[in-house]
Amino acid sequence: MADLPNMHDAEPIPEAARQEIDRLLQSGDLFRYTAPEAAPVALLEEEFASMLGAKFALAVSSCSAALFLSLKALGLPRDARVLIPAFTFAAVPSSIVHADCIPVLCEVDGSYRIDMADFEAKLDDVQAVMISHMRGHTSDMDAILRLAEARGLPVIEDAAHSLGTLWNGRRIGTLGQVGCFSFQSYKMLNAGEGGILLTDDADLIARAVILSGAYEHNWKKHPVLHDAFAKWQNKLPLYNLRMSNLSAAVIRPQLAELDRRVRDGRRNHDYVASRIDQSPWITVPPSLPQEERAPDSLQFSLCDMTDSEVDAFVDTAKTMGVSIQVFGRSTDNARAFWNWEFLGPAPDLPKTRAMLARACDCRLPARLSLSDCDAVADVILSAVNHVMQQQVQATA
Numbered sequence: 001m002a003d004l005p006n007m008h009d010a011e012p013i014p015e016a017a018r019q020e021i022d023r024l025l026q027s028g029d030l031f032r033y034t035a036p037e038a039a040p041v042a043l044l045e046e047e048f049a050s051m052l053g054a055k056f057a058l059a060v061s062s063c064s065a066a067l068f069l070s071l072k073a074l075g076l077p078r079d080a081r082v083l084i085p086a087f088t089f090a091a092v093p094s095s096i097v098h099a100d101c102i103p104v105l106c107e108v109d110g111s112y113r114i115d116m117a118d119f120e121a122k123l124d125d126v127q128a129v130m131i132s133h134m135r136g137h138t139s140d141m142d143a144i145l146r147l148a149e150a151r152g153l154p155v156i157e158d159a160a161h162s163l164g165t166l167w168n169g170r171r172i173g174t175l176g177q178v179g180c181f182s183f184q185s186y187k188m189l190n191a192g193e194g195g196i197l198l199t200d201d202a203d204l205i206a207r208a209v210i211l212s213g214a215y216e217h218n219w220k221k222h223p224v225l226h227d228a229f230a231k232w233q234n235k236l237p238l239y240n241l242r243m244s245n246l247s248a249a250v251i252r253p254q255l256a257e258l259d260r261r262v263r264d265g266r267r268n269h270d271y272v273a274s275r276i277d278q279s280p281w282i283t284v285p286p287s288l289p290q291e292e293r294a295p296d297s298l299q300f301s302l303c304d305m306t307d308s309e310v311d312a313f314v315d316t317a318k319t320m321g322v323s324i325q326v327f328g329r330s331t332d333n334a335r336a337f338w339n340w341e342f343l344g345p346a347p348d349l350p351k352t353r354a355m356l357a358r359a360c361d362c363r364l365p366a367r368l369s370l371s372d373c374d375a376v377a378d379v380i381l382s383a384v385n386h387v388m389q390q391q392v393q394a395t396a
Contacts, residue, residue, distance in 0.1 A: 003375065004321040004322065004372075004375050004376070004379065005368050005369075005376070007322070007323065007362075007363040007364075007365065007376075008363060009365075010185050010186070010190045010365070010367075011190070011257070011261075011365075011366075011367050013250055013253075013254075014253040014254060014257070015253075016252075016253040017249055017250045017251075017252070017253045017254070020249040020253075021246060021249050021250070024040070024245055024246060024249055029245060030244050030245050030246055031244070031245065032059075032242055032243060032244065032245055032248075033214070033218040033221060033242075036221070037221065039221075039245055039248075040245040040248035040252065041059050041242075041243050041244070041245055041247075041248040042221065042222075043248070043252060044057075044059050044243075044248040044251055044252050045057040045058060045059050045222075046223070047252065047255055048196055048198075048255070049198060051255060051258070052171045052173060052174055052179075052198060053171060053174060054174050054198040054199065054200060055199070055200040055202070056198065056199055056200065056201075056202065056205040056224060057196055057197065057198050058196065058197050058208050058209055058212060058222075059194065059195070059196045059242075059243040059248060060194070060195050060196065060212055060241045060242065061193065061194065061195065061241045061242065061243060062182070062193055062194060062195045062241075063091070063158070063160045063180050063181060063182035063183075063195035064091040064094065064095050064195070065095075065195055065212075065239075065241040066180035066181070066195040066196060067091075067092065067095035067096075067130065067156065067158060067180050068095040068098050068099050068239075068241075069197060069208045069212055069239070069241065070177075070178040070180060070208070071096065071099035071101060071128070071156070072207070072211050072236075072239075073204045073205075073207040073208040073211060074128065074154050074156075074178075074204065075207070076099070076101055076127055077127070078100045078101075079100065079101065079102055080102070080126075080128060081101070081102045081125060081126040081127055081128075082096045082101050082102065082103055082104065082126060082128045082129070082130050083104045083105075083106055083119070083122055083123065083126040083128070083129045084096070084103055084104070084105060084106070084129075084131075084132060085105070085106060085108050085114050085131070085132050085134065085139070086105040086106060086107060086108050086337045086349050086352040087108040087112060087132070087327075087335065087337075087352055087355070087356065088132035088134050088158065088335065089132070089134070089160075089334055090334040090335070090339070090340055091334075092130065092158055093105075093340055093342075093343060094342070096130070097342065097343075101127075101128075103343060104122055104125070104126055105347050105349060105352075106118045106119045106122050106349075107119075107349050107350075107352050108134075108349075108351065108352045108355060109351050109355065110285065110301065110351075110355050111137070111285040112134065112135065112285060112355065112359065113137055113138070113139040113140070113285075113288075114131070114139035114140070114144070116139075116140055116143055116144075118351075119144070119147070120147055123147055123148070123151055123153065124151065126153065127153065128154050128155075128156065129144070129148050129153050129154070129155045129156070129176075130155075130156045130157075130158060131144060131155060131156070131157050131158065131176065132158040132160075133157065133158065133159055133160075133161055133162040133165065134161060134335075135295075135297060135299050135361065136162050136293055136294060136295045136296070136297075137293075137299070138162065138165060138167055138172060138287075138288060138290075138291045138293070140288070141167050141172075141175055141290075142168070142290065145175060145176070154176070154177045154178075155175070155176030155177055156176055156177065156178045156179075156180065157172065157173050157175060157178065157179040157180065158180055159172050159173035159179050159180060159181050160180065160181060160182035160184075160187065160195075161182075161187070161296070161297075162293075162294065163181050163187065163188045163189065163258070163262075163294060164188060164258060164259075164261075164262035164265075164294030165291065165292065165293050165294045166291070166292040167290050167291055167292075168290045173198055174198060177199060177201060178197055178198065178199045178201075178204065179198040179199070180195060180196070180197045180198075181195060181196050181197075181198075182195050183195060183196070183247070183251055186296070186297075186363070187296065188258060188261050188262065188265070188294065188296055188366075189251050189255070190250070190251075190254065191247045191248075191251045192247070192250070193247070194243055194247045194251065196243075202224055202228045203228050205222075205224055205228075206219070206224055206229045206232055207232055207236060209222050209224070209229070210229065210232050210233065210236045210238070211236050211237065211238065211239055211241075212238075212239065212240075212241045212242055213238050213239060213240040213241060217233075219233070260366075261296075261366040262294040262366075264367070265294060265295050265296045265364075265365075265366035266293060266294060266295060267370075268364050268366060268368050268370070268373050269293070269297075269298055269364060271370060271373050271377075272298055272364060272373050272377045272380075273298065273300070275374075275377040275381070276300060276377055276380050276381060277300075279384055279385075280303070281302055281303050281304060281305055281384050281388055282300050282301070282302060282303065282380070282384060283300065283301050283303055284298075284299075284300045284301075285299075285301070295364070296364070296365065296366055297361060297362065297363055298361075298362045298363075298364040299359060299360065299361055299362075300359075300360050300362075300380075301358045301359050301360065302326075302360060302384070305358070305388070307357070309387055309388065309391060310326055310329055310357075310358065311326075311329060312387045312390075313383050313384050313387045314326060314329070314360075316383040316386055316387055317379055317380060317383040320379045320382060320383055322362065322376055322379040322380065322383075323362070324362050324380070325360070325361050326356075326357070326358065326359065326360050326361075327356040327359050327361060328353065328355075328356030328357035328358070328359065329357060335356070336356055337349065337352065337356075338353070362376070362380070364376065
């Protein structure tokens with residue numbers, strides 16, 4: 001078996017970023033509002049919005065902050081109910097709680113996508129929709145947007161895992177009223193931490209900018225109609241969720257790398273998926289016809305295996321050098337909805353629970369070569385074959 005690659009390191013930060021950071025450190029100009037114009041954060045907002053085809057962008061401290069600000073900028077009342085998929089990261093319902101709203105969870109099926117029947121059944125009892133494209137798997141956005149629009153419900157896209165994904169040729173994160181992205185280290189663009197929100201709504205971005213911490217007249221440094229800001233000044237609280245110039249300096253040189261990373265990530269994912277999907281104990285849900293994915297990790301489900309066999313597979317793969325988590329079998333996993341005890345008793349969501357009990361997650365960075373991918377696929381197949389052959393022998 002070939003030597004395994006390092007599955008955890010991200011790509012090196014471009015030299016241009018290191019040069020800009022050195023310039024910023026020499027100047028001490030780290031606050032986004034110090035310069036009258038062309039601060040690194042402002043340039044990032046302009047460049048990112050242009051790249052994705054949106055009118056406005058606001059860079060903030062995290063994707064969670066972007067989700068929170070989106071809810072506040074929409075002006076939702078206290079205790080507004082926000083519908084989310086039950087398969088997401090704990091930060092998503094947390095952002096709703098922070099915004100004084102109530103998360104409502106809908107079922108997710110074996111394809112890792114929203115169960116549309118349950119989604120539609122719960123729509124009449126909510127005031128907003130937040131769609132997590134969890135691990136880059138896109139639910140039926142045509143149906144979601146149509147159903148939400150018919151009820152006058154705003155749609156927020158949590159696109160933390162979907163930068164570069166297309167839906168019917170349009171960029172994920174630009175389909176709803178607001179799209180939110182992450183710059184955390186395991187995402188396509190790496191600043192360690194950071195996030196950004198996109199919208200075409202001038203009034204919404206004005207509220208979000210002030211809420212994010214544009215105190216006094218700092219909002220004048222944003223290229224939005226100033227009338228939209230002036231009417232909100234001193235009427236909204238300041239949450240101080242701004243991005244620093246250092247983070248923007250790390251991100252900006254990576255924008256030019258995005259298309260390559262998306263291309264390589266898709267190649268790696270599809271290559272490994274095609275190999276392991278041949279196993280009788282593994283299935284990899286395919287992309288939807290409307291979806292052109294930009295994956296930076298690999299998910300697959302184990303079939304016809306008991307809990308003990310699933311656990312043995314994870315242990316065997318780890319011994320062979322590949323770390324795999326099963327969302328519903330990992331202790332305190334933040335993606336298992338029953339661990340979100342801050343929401344109270346877990347709802348009855350049998351489809352999602354069953355999916356999470358067999359859904360595997362494996363890092364598969366875009367920087368890996370195809371020979372690296374072969375080594376990862378070899379381990380996954382060897383581990384599952386070893387466990388299931390032992391089971392056959394034990395019952396013979």
